[in-house]
Amino acid sequence: MGDPLRFRADEPHDEPAVTLDAFLGQSNATAVRIESGEDARALLPHLDRIALVEVSFPKFRDGRGYSSARILREAGYAGELRAQGDVLVDQIPLMRRCGFDSFAPEAPVDEAVLAAALARYDHHYQRAADPAVPVWKLRHG
């Protein structure tokens, strides 16, 4: 697997991500991986020392990671948030809206297709974890 696709300006974090259990049991880890069934809120007391959260997508159909990402961003987490696993190119725009800014798909992603997908929608109906202003806000200020 190559380097993750990153939408961040900072340098990639080089510490390997540890499991949630391992993370909660040790005080110095700065990178953690959460499985799709694990509760992202368990990380909230520790956000100030985390530089990377990797969220696992064991199957593209398993959408729990989208909620995990939003929960972390809503709590103010500003570090790298990576989607890893069965991540399809057509899902990345939705994941970006949920706050993911780093991607490690198991199968390679066609960068031209991805660029077109990310540029496709000028407007979004609902507020999410990205800076997009929802359409109702554009309508009414």
Add this chain to the structure above:
Amino acid sequence: MYKYDEYDHSIVAARVEEFRDQVNRRLAGQITEDQFKPLRLMNGLYLQLHAYMLRVAVPYGTLDSRQMHMLAHIARKYDRGYGHFTTRQNIQYNWIKLADAPDILADLATVEMHAIQTSGNCIRNISSDQYAGAAADELTDPRPWAELLRQWSSFHPEFSYLPRKFKIAVIAADEDRAAMRLHDIGLQVVERGGQHGVAVYVGGGMGRTPMVAPLIKDFVPFEDFLSYMEACLRVYNRYGRRDNIYKARIKILVHEIGADKYRDEVEAEFAEVKKLDLDPPRAEFDRIAAYFAPPPYETGLSDAIDRGDPDFAVWLDQNVAAHKAPGYAIVNISLKPVGGIPGDASADQIDVMADLARDYSFDELRVTHAQNIVLPHVRKADLPAIWQKLADAGLAEANLDLISDIIACPGLDYCSLANARSIPVAQKIAQRFSDLGRQRELGELKLKISGCINACGHHHAGHIGILGVDRKGTENYQLLLGGSGAEDVSLGTITGPGFSEDGIVDAVEKATDVYLRERAEGERFLDTYRRVGMAPFKEAIYG
């Protein structure tokens, strides 16, 4: 009705281009069918037994004549000259070529229509009361709430890969014409302290484990509406089961953890998401509601109707409902002719209905969950002319809510999931009871047929329900009695061993004989069943 602004147009146009790109990648072999499947499903494109089926969204079942004409155009140009109106108030086309699908979506976009989220494990088309805005018994028009949900749920980034599909219905009358409590979320607009809000029911549904949704919150004001929906969905997305497709609907989650625990989880989540400024301002509600303002009714109209033609009089009594405006009525157009396929209409018939809407109904039509069409606002004085035009087009069947007004899924004639055919059973029952006088003697009798346990034909909610199963390689039909999808919601009970295709028709007839024998004054079939219980029916059917 709602009109797109620049933002709506921009989003739907982007979707057309996105799907065109996805189809092109598939046709070029850049993605496999396995990878393409979730993409096409998110856009209502199914691979069925013989061809692709495309399901087009009709948000809350409301259409204007221009849109209805477009549906006819698509039937002619891309299908075999007809379309099938569904229990989700949508329309589907059964003979679509994959390469045509992007052009169909582009055609639809010209009339502010799309196929967004008509399938897939996401929030589906929002359904509503087909009499919205016209019913005498409604508190308000529920459709602004439905349109708010349509926008909020379209391409919702967090809820596009839910454990399973998710269906929401909104009503605003005590009489439930939308099977509200048999949805994943059912909403009823209610009033409290002079303000409108919604009562929230969560965890209803049919399928192999039918459930009536419990009340989760008795009043959510507009100011919290979408935040509360967000919380309801987030709890489901996080905790809904993903280990077993048959246990993945929200009804299983609510049932397994209990309504109280689910409510606690939603309240806790709501406290978080309410901080996020997810709720549009009142001005947005007002903007949308203005599109649903009452049409400019004429005043001083007479309520008199010339009942001279006896066939017209029968249709009038059966298919025309009371309207809230004096001198107006609601016309139901039955898509259930004897021997026909429930919900099917030819392109020519679709055009006729569109023209009638334009000429007589303030340019509005509705699709009903019972697979019929409604002209919501017609002058009573125009009823004879409308009836004549419907009769000329083969659309004047006077059987609304009678035994031949059958809901049926496509069944094994089309569907790759089905175990048995539904359409031939519907046709045989309609033929057995083809005498309209006999049907009217039986009165309101909602008969619903599903060709498999997934219950797309709503058999659990039929006064009489029929479930097709596969029994050692032959089609077998189970009979259920006592279901209802209305405000007196209940789930049907299986009578006993199943029947052959002809045997089920006989069994239905025997059940109706018991009703005629046992009924008390003013009782419908359902009322008699509820009073006398299963025993006399069982005895007649199996005795």
